[in-house]
Amino acid sequence: MQHKQATFNAFVAPAAHHEVTRATPTNRSTGEAQRNEALFIERMRPKIYWPSPWAEDTPEWLKEQIDTDRLAQLVKDGKTEMATYSEVVFYMMPLTQERPLDRDWVEIYCWAAKQVMGDKMPDDLVPKELNTYQKSELDRLRRWIWAKSVEATKKRGRLHRSPQIKLQGVEKGGGSRDVEHG
16 A cells, blocks of 8 residues: 655744843853753743644643643753654644644554643543554654744744844734744
């Protein structure tokens, strides 16, 4: 059976509006400085979601869980190059409300949601494990979400000083959502 490779689209969730002050003491070791920089980047990286009006209905607890999971992943692995399972659920949730998914993506979504929700999600809705194809698609999606959020972080860093900037035909600033197309 031949599988059709999925294509992804993305919107960037609005950044929290707060100032971050970064201290840079001269006596800090290189390893500690790199770890602190990685923590800073993980905290500032925007959340990527499927472009849909349903995105507004994503629960707040999931948005908070993303921040927690990102930091836990960084502490555990020492680096990040893939989105967390909570980011996968956050990205896919509006899509699942917008249209039906094929069996593989339903199982990927349910499996990722089980990793985030634990015992709160019934076992009968979740496959025991993903097959090889599903694992590769999940990993590909995780890498793509991570890359899009890093790309958006870099754009925000370069464009930070301007209050109103056009990004690929969609306005940034003025109280509307920041948008990044994949």
